Amino acid sequence: MEQYINELVKYQKKYPNFLKLQEKITFCLTVLNGLARQEIPDKIVNLEFSEDEIIDALSFCPDILEIQDRLLDLRQVVIETYGLWHIFSQEFVFELEKFLDKKKTLQLMAGNGALAKFIPEIKATDNFEWQGQDIQSPTPWVKVEQIDALEAVKEYGESVENIILEWAPDTEETDYQILKYLRQNQWQGRLIVIGEKNGATNSKLFWQKAQVKEVHQLTLVHPAIDFIKDKVFLVK
Structure with missing residues (x-):
């Protein structure tokens, strides 16, 4: 899990003005840190980008598809770390x-x-x-x-x-x-x-x-x- 968090923080620092990405990364970190205390997030944030969002972001975030793949690893990280398959709010x-x-x-x-x-x-x-x-x-x-x-x-x-x-x-x-x-x-x-x-x-x-x-x-x-x-x- 530590490696996963470090990667997310790296992207968070790399694209500080990409607000959609910031929202998704913040959600992932909130989930992981909260589950460590047996707490759940207030609301759910979808971790996928729409096709239009990807196209629009390619000019300033060329690795957006790679980042999305890592965001979508959240569930597997939660399964392996906390034994939870169902993420809810x-x-x-x-x-x-x-x-x-x-x-x-x-x-x-x-x-x-x-x-x-x-x-x-x-x-x-x-x-x-x-x-x-x-x-x-x-x-x-x-x-x-x-x-x-x-x-x-x-x-x-x-x-x-x-x-x-x-x-x-x-x-x-x-x-x-x-x-x-x-x-x-x-x-x-x-x-x-x-x-x-x-x-x-x-x-x-x-x-x-x-x-x-x-x-x-x-x-x-x-x-x-x-x-x-x-x-x-x-x-x-």
């Missing part, structure tokens, strides 16, 4: 907490429990099978019960009104097994999925079988940070 937490309406909520595949840290109604669970991949060991922000996602649904599903599935991997079909179980048992709560439809998260089978409705009031405060366009959905 205080603005999003505020709206999500209102949406949950103080109802008991079960979070599946919660990772290090960053989201649950800010919303007390959330019970965080994860099997921690991702440890040793991009990051060697979990460092939970709150208590995260170590349990398989489907088993967590069977254990706690009837006692909660919301279930959050956040950034489920696209390499397995546990997400569909959860959806199938909830349907078979006619669960009456809300399944809230945070992810990229037919993209970086969740299995193909899940997206094929799921009936999804975007939660616009949450997606509005959950803009894309990079090329992954994750949104918030209600799924049946």
Whole structure:
């Protein structure tokens, strides 16, 4: 992470009058420094430049494409350093907490429990099978019960009104097994999925079988940070 920060600071000093770049670099540094204290940014800043912005900047910032590539490495740096795949803001937490309406909520595949840290109604669970991949060991922000996602649904599903599935991997079909179980048992709560439809998260089978409705009031405060366009959905 130190090397990444040093590179960003180098570009920050090199182009002090390139305000769009300054905004993006400041955001990256804010995210990294904040996560070290288990804090999240106020709002999300998209790290990509538009095609027009790139064309306009080439005359005074010829390495803009190289810089953009480094900016877009932020998520991977966060994954490797903090074990967080989903980058979100205080603005999003505020709206999500209102949406949950103080109802008991079960979070599946919660990772290090960053989201649950800010919303007390959330019970965080994860099997921690991702440890040793991009990051060697979990460092939970709150208590995260170590349990398989489907088993967590069977254990706690009837006692909660919301279930959050956040950034489920696209390499397995546990997400569909959860959806199938909830349907078979006619669960009456809300399944809230945070992810990229037919993209970086969740299995193909899940997206094929799921009936999804975007939660616009949450997606509005959950803009894309990079090329992954994750949104918030209600799924049946």
